[in-house]
Amino acid sequence: xxxxSADDVIEAFTDILEHQLSTGNAVEVPGxxxxxxxxxxxxxxxxxxxxxxxxxxxxxxxxxxxxx
Amino acid sequence: MSNTSIPPLLAExxxxxxxxARSLLDTMVEELRERAETDxxxxxxxxxxxxxxGRLTFQPSPTLRRRVNRPYEGLSAESLSPSAAPExxxxxxxxxxxxxxxxxxxxxxxxxxxxxxxxxxxxxxxxDDQDRPPTRPDADERSVDSFALISLILAGLFLLGAGWFVVxxxxxxxxxxxxxxxxxxxxPPDPTAGSxxxxxxxxxxxxSSPSATKDSATDSEPTPAVRDWTIVVASSSSxxxxxxxxxxxxxxxDSVTVVPGTVDNTTWYRVTIxxxxxxxxxxxxxxxxxxALPSDAWTHQLE
Numbered sequence: 001x002x003x004x005s006a007d008d009v010i011e012a013f014t015d016i017l018e019h020q021l022s023t024g025n026a027v028e029v030p031g032x033x034x035x036x037x038x039x040x041x042x043x044x045x046x047x048x049x050x051x052x053x054x055x056x057x058x059x060x061x062x063x064x065x066x067x068x
Numbered sequence: 069m070s071n072t073s074i075p076p077l078l079a080e081x082x083x084x085x086x087x088x089a090r091s092l093l094d095t096m097v098e099e100l101r102e103r104a105e106t107d108x109x110x111x112x113x114x115x116x117x118x119x120x121x122g123r124l125t126f127q128p129s130p131t132l133r134r135r136v137n138r139p140y141e142g143l144s145a146e147s148l149s150p151s152a153a154p155e156x157x158x159x160x161x162x163x164x165x166x167x168x169x170x171x172x173x174x175x176x177x178x179x180x181x182x183x184x185x186x187x188x189x190x191x192x193x194x195x196d197d198q199d200r201p202p203t204r205p206d207a208d209e210r211s212v213d214s215f216a217l218i219s220l221i222l223a224g225l226f227l228l229g230a231g232w233f234v235v236x237x238x239x240x241x242x243x244x245x246x247x248x249x250x251x252x253x254x255x256p257p258d259p260t261a262g263s264x265x266x267x268x269x270x271x272x273x274x275x276s277s278p279s280a281t282k283d284s285a286t287d288s289e290p291t292p293a294v295r296d297w298t299i300v301v302a303s304s305s306s307x308x309x310x311x312x313x314x315x316x317x318x319x320x321x322d323s324v325t326v327v328p329g330t331v332d333n334t335t336w337y338r339v340t341i342x343x344x345x346x347x348x349x350x351x352x353x354x355x356x357x358x359x360a361l362p363s364d365a366w367t368h369q370l371e
Contacts, residue, residue, distance in 0.1 A: 003084075004082045004084065004092065006096070008082060009078070009082070009092050009093070010096065010111060012081040012082055013074070013078065013093070013096065013111075013114075014111055014112070014113050014114045015081070016074060016077045016078060016081060017074075017114060017132075018113065018131075018132060018135055020072050020077075021132065021135070022135045022136050022138065025070050025071070025072045026070070026071045026072065027073075027074055028071055028072065028073050028074065029074050029093070029097065030073075030074075030075070030090070030093065030094070030097075031093075031094060031097040031098070031101075032097045032100070032101070032124070033124065034071070035126070037136050041332055042305075042331075042332060042334060044148065045145075051147070051148040052145045052146065052147055052148065053145065053148055053305055054145045055140055055143035055144065055145065055303070055305075055331070055336065056140055056143070056331055056332045056334075057140050057143075058136045058137050058139075058140070059136075060115075060126075060132060060133065060136060062124075062125070062126035064123060064124040064125075
């Protein structure tokens, strides 16, 4: 079996992360940290007397590994 | 939300052992952390890693942000006027509780207004009175006007009926066989009367009926391709605001529509342009017409 190249590893790493996060799963990468998706509900934001309605959204959150 | 460990998935994807995948991953992570300490590392389609104040940070790429926000694509922040804001917030809260779209909430308040004249005893307001404001003084005036109008209509109908009776009895239009067509001519809304004149052959009536023609036309129609992809150019939690935006784009594009969608139990109205059979087609138009579209226009698959 041929050993995968660095590009193959990076591409697979990226695809897996994208897929897992888009389906709502958190991904733990040893030595790096944990990627997760957090939901932010719709909210009214006030700045300089201007009120804005923010739509709901998902946010990618990264928590670095402490010991690394 | 489940927590997934990446080495087994990487091993499966690269068709290697998990031990080998873990080794390759360690090498990649070590390299990534070293580069992040200096000028950052950008992984295409994923994001950028940087070391800031001794802490590793990650900034997701627009592609990744879009991917995790598929259910909310095309939704953007909107300004609320100070007076309208509480109402909007209230309607959102109501819709979140009862899953009732805002436009239905507004409709129910309109129904309450329409109910006021009924409570005052107005028997049947004519259609030309519907545009009047439903205040009680006007309702009284309308009651008088309605009575006079109905009386006139009844009197007219009576005179028509009396005239018809006299004409039939005196046989002014010849034999009674011809009286039937004249009656048919006075009732144009009845489609069966029009398709079945008195001298037509009874057996031919079902074959020439409009419904039969309609059925044969329906059978011959080809099945259209599913065009469930579109381009979202604006969004709002208010239908009227979305319609205003749609009117703006309507002068530049052919098929501009406002599409309601429920997100987090709240109805949002997306302003969409075009219908396409695939995401690729929608993205091609997005690229070709980039100069006429807003920078945050997104492709979107309709449910």
